[in-house]
Amino acid sequence: MTPMIDVxxxxxxxxxxxxxxxxxxxxxxMELAGAASGATPEETNDRRLVVNVLPDEAxxxxxxxxxxNVMNTPNLRSMLDFEVEQAKLEKRALxxxxxxxxxxxxxxxxxxxxxxxxxxxxxxxxxVLGE
Amino acid sequence: MRAATGHNDRKRLDVQMTPMIDVxxxxxxxxxxTAGFQRIENILPTHMTLPGQVQSDMPPVEEEFEDxxxxxxxxxxxxxxxxWEISGxxxxxxxxxxxxxxxxxxxVRSDLPVILDVGAVVPMENVIDLYDACRLVGLERVQFAAxxxxxxxxxxx
Numbered sequence: 001m002t003p004m005i006d007v008x009x010x011x012x013x014x015x016x017x018x019x020x021x022x023x024x025x026x027x028x029x030m031e032l033a034g035a036a037s038g039a040t041p042e043e044t045n046d047r048r049l050v051v052n053v054l055p056d057e058a059x060x061x062x063x064x065x066x067x068x069n070v071m072n073t074p075n076l077r078s079m080l081d082f083e084v085e086q087a088k089l090e091k092r093a094l095x096x097x098x099x100x101x102x103x104x105x106x107x108x109x110x111x112x113x114x115x116x117x118x119x120x121x122x123x124x125x126x127x128v129l130g131e
Numbered sequence: 132m133r134a135a136t137g138h139n140d141r142k143r144l145d146v147q148m149t150p151m152i153d154v155x156x157x158x159x160x161x162x163x164x165t166a167g168f169q170r171i172e173n174i175l176p177t178h179m180t181l182p183g184q185v186q187s188d189m190p191p192v193e194e195e196f197e198d199x200x201x202x203x204x205x206x207x208x209x210x211x212x213x214x215w216e217i218s219g220x221x222x223x224x225x226x227x228x229x230x231x232x233x234x235x236x237x238x239v240r241s242d243l244p245v246i247l248d249v250g251a252v253v254p255m256e257n258v259i260d261l262y263d264a265c266r267l268v269g270l271e272r273v274q275f276a277a278x279x280x281x282x283x284x285x286x287x288x
Contacts, residue, residue, distance in 0.1 A: 006153075013157065017164040027172075033259035037266035038173025053255075073285055097174065100255045107251035107281075109258075113177075114277045114285040125174040128259055 028065065030054045033102040035128035046095040046123070047087040049080070051112055053100035062108045073111050080119035099127040175262060177273070202235060202243055202270070204228070206261055207250045213257045225260055233268040241269040248276040 030052065052065040064071045066079060080096070087094035096116050100109055116124050205216040215222040222228045235243065245265050249258050265273045 009157070013161050013164075017161070020165055032172065033256040035173065035175055035259055035263035035266075037263050038175055041172070041174045077285065099172075102254060102256035102259075104255045105251060106249040106253045106255060106258055109255055110249075110251075110275070110277055110281050111285055113275055114281050117277075118282070118285050124177045126177065126259060126262075127172045128175050128263075129170050130173050 028052045028054065028099070030099065030101045031103070032099065032127055032129045034131045035126075036131045038128040038130055041125075044093075044095075046093045047083065047090065048095045048097060049083050050097045050099060051076070053098065053104050053109055053112070055101060055103065062104055064108070064112065073115060076112065077115050077119060080115060080121060084119055084121060093123055094121050095123045095125065096121050097125050097127055175259065175266070177275070200243065202232070202245045203248060203276075204245060204261065204265075205248045205250075206253055206257065208253045213253060215261070225264060228261070229264040229268060232265060232270060236269045242272060243270065244272040244274060245270050246274050246276050 207214045215228045
């Protein structure tokens with residue numbers, strides 16, 4: 001029995017750890033801004049789209065990255081329209097979470113918020129770090 | 132790894148160290164791995180509506196509230212530091228702004244809408260700080276002003 005228990009225990013730990021790491025890897029690494037009034041995100045049934053805004057490592061230019069693709073405003077609009085449509089079909093609310101680097105100037109984030117409002121998405125949240 | 136035998140031929144009473152070390156080592160690795168060195172992210176909720184474009188589940192603003200004043204905070208970037216302007220007066224530090232907002236929230240009313248008019252080059256860090264300050268003093272209805280050009284560009288299909 002003992003070696004079998006050893007192996008099974010090891011496998012359990014392996015899968016626990018790898019699933020945990022897989023979850024962490026879905027987030028692009030960036031420096032978020034801090035906020036004392038930030039709320040803990042709750043697990044909801046909402047459809048969620050994460051919009052990352054961060055400077056490109058090579059050029060330093062600000063990029064909008066959604067699901068790994070660099071987006072411009074028309075692209076983002078058509079993606080949001082699609083997401084709104086899907087959410088409506090699934091009868092779920094759509095949440096857009098903006099994860100932006102702290103150094104990103106406001107005029108890069110403003111079009112994203114306006115696009116969300118224009119597409120009829122009213123649930124927009126900013127990702128922040130607790131203080 | 133040495134298998135534990137259950138009884139000891141030499142009838143020694145000392146604790147078998149190797150399996151214990153095995154287990155403790157495993158537990159240690161488990162907790163180190165699961166602890167994660169990433170800081171937990173929180174969220175700041177916003178309310179988004181564009182005039183004439185409302186298709187949301189949010190209740191519409193009642194008419195009696197529309198007569199009320201709004202607090203418009205103009206956040207600008209002057210030189211290399213932020214500057215806040217509320218109804219014509221300039222403030223150079225966030226704590227000043229926050230105490231003013233706290234006074235408004237407690238003495239006037241706390242459900243006054245706050246409109247943040249942010250300059251183009253202001254880093255998001257300062258925008259988030261201001262938003263956070265509003266929420267901290269109890270002003271929950273924070274909205275962002277958008278320039279007409281941005282709105283036009285974003286709504287053009």
